[in-house]
Amino acid sequence: METFRSFWSSLDREQRERDCAAMTADDVCHALAADELTPRDFLALLSPAAAPYLEAMAQRARELTTRYFGYAVNVFTPLYISDVCTNHCRYCGFNVNNKQKRTHLSVDEAVEEAMAIARQGFEDILLLTGEAPKLSSPEYIASVVRRIKPHFASIGIEVYSLSEEDYRLMVESGVNNMTMFQETYNPELYAWLHPAGPKSNYAWRLEAPERAARAGMRSLGFGALLGLDRMEHDGFATGMHAWWMQHNYPGTDIGVSIPRICNHVGDFAIPHELDDRRFVQYVCALRLFLPRATITCSSRESADMRNHLVSICVNRVSAGVSTAVGGRVHQTETPPQFDITDARDMRTMARDLEQRGFQIVLKDWEDPTLTNARKGA
Numbered sequence: 001m002e003t004f005r006s007f008w009s010s011l012d013r014e015q016r017e018r019d020c021a022a023m024t025a026d027d028v029c030h031a032l033a034a035d036e037l038t039p040r041d042f043l044a045l046l047s048p049a050a051a052p053y054l055e056a057m058a059q060r061a062r063e064l065t066t067r068y069f070g071y072a073v074n075v076f077t078p079l080y081i082s083d084v085c086t087n088h089c090r091y092c093g094f095n096v097n098n099k100q101k102r103t104h105l106s107v108d109e110a111v112e113e114a115m116a117i118a119r120q121g122f123e124d125i126l127l128l129t130g131e132a133p134k135l136s137s138p139e140y141i142a143s144v145v146r147r148i149k150p151h152f153a154s155i156g157i158e159v160y161s162l163s164e165e166d167y168r169l170m171v172e173s174g175v176n177n178m179t180m181f182q183e184t185y186n187p188e189l190y191a192w193l194h195p196a197g198p199k200s201n202y203a204w205r206l207e208a209p210e211r212a213a214r215a216g217m218r219s220l221g222f223g224a225l226l227g228l229d230r231m232e233h234d235g236f237a238t239g240m241h242a243w244w245m246q247h248n249y250p251g252t253d254i255g256v257s258i259p260r261i262c263n264h265v266g267d268f269a270i271p272h273e274l275d276d277r278r279f280v281q282y283v284c285a286l287r288l289f290l291p292r293a294t295i296t297c298s299s300r301e302s303a304d305m306r307n308h309l310v311s312i313c314v315n316r317v318s319a320g321v322s323t324a325v326g327g328r329v330h331q332t333e334t335p336p337q338f339d340i341t342d343a344r345d346m347r348t349m350a351r352d353l354e355q356r357g358f359q360i361v362l363k364d365w366e367d368p369t370l371t372n373a374r375k376g377a
């Protein structure tokens with residue numbers, strides 16, 4: 001059976017660069033008028049030829065977002081439960097070479113943090129850990145999930161790549177969505193960025209969403225860390241990954257996250273920094289190519305940028321964010337993974353979006369098995 005890895009490796013990077021550079025205004029207009037975009041249309045919208053059409057792209061993106069999501073914006077919050085990590089990612093403050101104090105919450109502490117989040121009214125929580133499988137084992141994550149499940153409509157994970165069996169454990173425990181950032185879809189660059197540690201296995205990470213889908217995960221999120229490689233490569237690859245999964249695993253919901261790389265502890269120089277205009281071009285192109293996909297924008301972006309993107313194409317945002325471990329009940333001395341730019345809590349987010357005509361949605365799904373558990377919670 002074809003995998004995304006075999007599909008992606010069959011596409012020629014140099015040919016794509018030539019195709020992208022050769023795109024014309026006609027190609028962009030064709031993509032803007034199409035009901036269903038092909039991968040070539042998507043590439044046209046990412047190309048330099050689309051830059052003068054940003055306003056037209058934004059208008060089309062707004063039409064599609066309104067058609068499929070109305071004026072509703074899903075809101076979630078992340079909870080970091082451990083920053084112990086054995087990986088060497090050159091761009092991350094949690095990498096093993098940064099000799100900083102680390103924090104690993106016990107199951108009880110993680111549950112206390114989650115309860116504080118539930119009391120704020122959040123229904124959608126995202127659990128994050130570094131990659132230290134002995135300490136933050138699948139069983140540890142599952143134990144936290146089982147305990148907090150009665151208090152949340154949706155529990156997501158953004159953790160290291162798991163086996164199909166471990167994804168099944170996550171699903172059985174109450175996880176209904178997973179996000180796997182491939183960081184970059186360029187295997188050579190990936191190898192340089194991840195010189196050691198379990199994450200250095202590019203293929204294992206690339207195939208994680210397929211393992212999760214086979215394990216019954218309801219919703220899958222994709223993303224590259226924008227700024228590592230050029231947009232026509234990693235932006236295109238992210239859209240193609242989501243598109244390929246949508247065609248091959250039609251029973252799953254598909255989402256895309258759009259993180260631009262932030263400064264962190266250390267001296268990593270961002271190789272291909274994405275300016276605001278190119279960033280908005282990318283997100284609009286994603287909406288046109290994947291009209292029904294959830295597009296999530298995190299607090300890495302400013303309040304202004306997030307307000308702007310919600311009015312065009314983003315339909316899921318975080319609020320009340322801490323990127324340090326815990327942060328609601330247990331204050332730790334460890335520095336956060338990255339600096340957030342938008343510190344709005346849920347109330348402020350709701351008020352700001354309401355002023356723009358949007359309504360926040362705290363839950364749009366409830367696990368049927370959860371209903372009874374919540375009654376007894």
Ligand code: SF4
Nearest residue numbers: 085087089092094095
């Ligand atoms: S990006 Fe993730 S895996 Fe890499 S060092 Fe940071 S926490 Fe660890």
